[in-house]
Amino acid sequence: MDFNRRHILGLEELSAEEITLILDTAESMKEVSKRDVKKVPALRGVTVCNLFYEPSTRTRSSFEIAEKRLSADVLNFTLSHSSVSKGETLLDTARNLEAMGASVIVIRHPMSGAPWLLAKELDSSIINAGDGSHEHPSQALLDLFTIREIKGNIEGLKVLVVGDILHSRVARSNIWGLLKLGAEVRVAGPPTLIPSHIENINVKTYYNLEDAVKGVDVVIMLRIQMERQDSEFFPSLREYARFYGLKREKLKLAAKDVVVMHPGPINRGIELSSDIADDAGSVILDQVSNGIAVRMAMFYLVASGGGNS
Amino acid sequence: MNNTKDRVVMDKRAIKRTVSRIVNEILERNKGASDLVIIGVRTRGVYLAERILKLIKKLEGVEPPLGTLDITLYRDDLRRKTEWPKVKKTEIKFSVEDKIVILVDDVIYTGRTTRAALEEIMDFGRPASIQLAVLVDRGHRELPIQPDYAGCTIDTLSKEKVRVHLKENDGNDEVTVLQG
Numbered sequence: 374m375d376f377n378r379r380h381i382l383g384l385e386e387l388s389a390e391e392i393t394l395i396l397d398t399a400e401s402m403k404e405v406s407k408r409d410v411k412k413v414p415a416l417r418g419v420t421v422c423n424l425f426y427e428p429s430t431r432t433r434s435s436f437e438i439a440e441k442r443l444s445a446d447v448l449n450f451t452l453s454h455s456s457v458s459k460g461e462t463l464l465d466t467a468r469n470l471e472a473m474g475a476s477v478i479v480i481r482h483p484m485s486g487a488p489w490l491l492a493k494e495l496d497s498s499i500i501n502a503g504d505g506s507h508e509h510p511s512q513a514l515l516d517l518f519t520i521r522e523i524k525g526n527i528e529g530l531k532v533l534v535v536g537d538i539l540h541s542r543v544a545r546s547n548i549w550g551l552l553k554l555g556a557e558v559r560v561a562g563p564p565t566l567i568p569s570h571i572e573n574i575n576v577k578t579y580y581n582l583e584d585a586v587k588g589v590d591v592v593i594m595l596r597i598q599m600e601r602q603d604s605e606f607f608p609s610l611r612e613y614a615r616f617y618g619l620k621r622e623k624l625k626l627a628a629k630d631v632v633v634m635h636p637g638p639i640n641r642g643i644e645l646s647s648d649i650a651d652d653a654g655s656v657i658l659d660q661v662s663n664g665i666a667v668r669m670a671m672f673y674l675v676a677s678g679g680g681n682s
Numbered sequence: 683m684n685n686t687k688d689r690v691v692m693d694k695r696a697i698k699r700t701v702s703r704i705v706n707e708i709l710e711r712n713k714g715a716s717d718l719v720i721i722g723v724r725t726r727g728v729y730l731a732e733r734i735l736k737l738i739k740k741l742e743g744v745e746p747p748l749g750t751l752d753i754t755l756y757r758d759d760l761r762r763k764t765e766w767p768k769v770k771k772t773e774i775k776f777s778v779e780d781k782i783v784i785l786v787d788d789v790i791y792t793g794r795t796t797r798a799a800l801e802e803i804m805d806f807g808r809p810a811s812i813q814l815a816v817l818v819d820r821g822h823r824e825l826p827i828q829p830d831y832a833g834c835t836i837d838t839l840s841k842e843k844v845r846v847h848l849k850e851n852d853g854n855d856e857v858t859v860l861q862g
Binding site (some may be wrong): 398400401402404405408409410412413414415443670673 | 752754755756757760768769770771772773801802805806807
């Protein structure tokens, strides 16, 4: 099948076939990262701009490495150094970047929907690197890639997502992707952090982690955003860790070959007990290196495939 | 398919004889197979490379390493967006450093695929030399690239198509020239 999109904005709008194509392409891209010369000329002459309105180290670095491995020219725009702090609007900034020759714009923005605005108004290809609490497609795609690599297939797997589902763009994108590829999706967390009516898209809700974890093949632990801990979604971090932190005895209830994943950075002793974090360490680092391959695939598909006509 | 002007230029036996001749030429020129590595260009170059390898093993008793090359990421027409090439995997799990690389493809036409393949191989190291083996040379080169071993050279018009069928991929062995 062909990939006829100019943008990759979210997993909700991608079909199962498109997601599978991105994952297949990423497999080929992963090989490039194992070579002595980790670079291919596919995006030579293409200028990619990373436009980040939120602080990010790992996502931005991962995008930047992916761009460089494809030989793109890279332009970084981050909040503190840019004209954003001088009051320029998002659209004006992006139009300026386009005028400088950027033909792919990677955007992270605190407002949900910002990438769609750029996609509508600009000629460039837009890749969403996280918008508000809405979608984070590259993270979900790399999670799907990692699960598929370990388990061989996603269809039929029981996958549990734990934590702040309400504010998590990682959770949203993952849930869409997992459902489309035929997994059974469960979510667990305090009632205040689970979106209402999530059952309507065929997701099972649990408020008790022991019940939720029974028989699952994959657990995706979300990061508790420390910067948000003083808001009133749960009484205290200690209480959260006690009820929703993943510890050895709870994990024993899952399938024998359960895979524990975390988008990082981990708060040890909160989402994951330290021993589980150590055990899961290799998978979590796999996620990071797979992230580069998945992002290379996203660039390749929008820049060379995308029905631009 | 039923067009009477289509012509078969090689049948199963001709392909077999030709591959065997190419192998003999490779061994003669390189005085054996000790420094050789074989790399096939996806898709049908890989099957030809496998056949060449099998024959070398039979004749020389050694088995050079075999790799596959997908040149998609090195194409010079990616940005023209005329077609959408699916990326497949390159697999070269050995060092090409100071080796004699036998690059195998089914057809040489414009030379652009070979150009991309040369660039990609160079990213894996610095071979002693690269020699190109093809089953069919159909002319119309757009770059100064020539095969070292050519199975058969045929005159074609640009609008004609050369179709190589190999048993491993297509169920039978045959080379046909199709009217454009």
